[in-house]
Amino acid sequence: MNENRIRYKKNQQMIIVVLLLALVTYLSSVLTDFNILHGLATLPEAFIWIFSNLVVTEESLERMPTILDKLVETILMSIAATTTATILSLFLGVMGSKSVGTSKLLGILARFIASLSRNIPVVAWALILLLSFGQNSLTGYLALFVGSVGFLTRAFIEVIDESSQSAVEALQATGATYIQIIMKAVIPECLPQIISWILFMIETNIRNATLVGILTGTGIGYTFDLYYKTLNYHGVALVTVSIVVAVILIELLSNHVRKVIL
Structure with a gap:
């Protein structure tokens, strides 16, 4: 029983930490006006630009x-x-x-x-x-x-x-x-x-x-x-x-x- 309680308490603490990190991430995105989805959508164009321009000639x-x-x-x-x-x-x-x-x-x-x-x-x-x-x-x-x-x-x-x-x-x-x-x-x-x-x-x-x-x-x-x-x-x-x-x-x-x- 004690082991189950300890495991349950650790799981609760982990969930709380994950939720806090998610909340901090969301607030940071709002305060800095950063759109994660937009950033991910522009990644292909960014890599294309890098491989097109940053080339040793x-x-x-x-x-x-x-x-x-x-x-x-x-x-x-x-x-x-x-x-x-x-x-x-x-x-x-x-x-x-x-x-x-x-x-x-x-x-x-x-x-x-x-x-x-x-x-x-x-x-x-x-x-x-x-x-x-x-x-x-x-x-x-x-x-x-x-x-x-x-x-x-x-x-x-x-x-x-x-x-x-x-x-x-x-x-x-x-x-x-x-x-x-x-x-x-x-x-x-x-x-x-x-x-x-x-x-x-x-x-x-x-x-x-x-x-x-x-x-x-x-x-x-x-x-x-x-x-x-x-x-x-x-x-x-x-x-x-x-x-x-x-x-x-x-x-x-x-x-x-x-x-x-x-």
């Missing part, structure tokens, strides 16, 4: 050297933002860790910085920094850097807190200094997971850098925006294909590295 391939140059610039900017953010994030991660942190106040400060930079989208950071630094590579780099600090700090705090404390306790018993404990026990213990998070952040930043580049006028995002605004859809198609291929290759490479280190 021989003429667009002549622009490949320029596109590759901007793509490499975007990748390098993403890597630079991630690696430099890693240094600050490690420092903040140790500060914010409950297991090896030295001060509760510093821990709160580290977690606040991580929360602030992580919860504001990278695009928003780009717009904020755009007002101060203008449209240039520095603005794009800083936007990716700030976003990376928030995400990596949170990830590093969790990794450090979940790591084994046996090595830390062993070094403490020998009278090792705090720096020695961090460098000889905490970092080596967490290094595989740290590298994994860094690789994931690089992948994410390459995707974000495309959108940030549209706002800051740099990298492959600027090239995409330029072709789009001039109605050069064949160029847009080539840029899109280049970005997709680059992201897939980098993801395959990072997955291979993860298998080796984990």
Whole structure:
């Protein structure tokens, strides 16, 4: 009887959740004046337009050297933002860790910085920094850097807190200094997971850098925006294909590295 009651209660809760989601969807459609049926009806025309216009042609391939140059610039900017953010994030991660942190106040400060930079989208950071630094590579780099600090700090705090404390306790018993404990026990213990998070952040930043580049006028995002605004859809198609291929290759490479280190 108890199992039947539990199952009946779960089914009731599921029905309530589904009804609430349906209600929210309906209200959102009404408030935004969005017609789902009309949207579905226009899908065939949309796909026909995509396959008719977004096609890589021989003429667009002549622009490949320029596109590759901007793509490499975007990748390098993403890597630079991630690696430099890693240094600050490690420092903040140790500060914010409950297991090896030295001060509760510093821990709160580290977690606040991580929360602030992580919860504001990278695009928003780009717009904020755009007002101060203008449209240039520095603005794009800083936007990716700030976003990376928030995400990596949170990830590093969790990794450090979940790591084994046996090595830390062993070094403490020998009278090792705090720096020695961090460098000889905490970092080596967490290094595989740290590298994994860094690789994931690089992948994410390459995707974000495309959108940030549209706002800051740099990298492959600027090239995409330029072709789009001039109605050069064949160029847009080539840029899109280049970005997709680059992201897939980098993801395959990072997955291979993860298998080796984990």
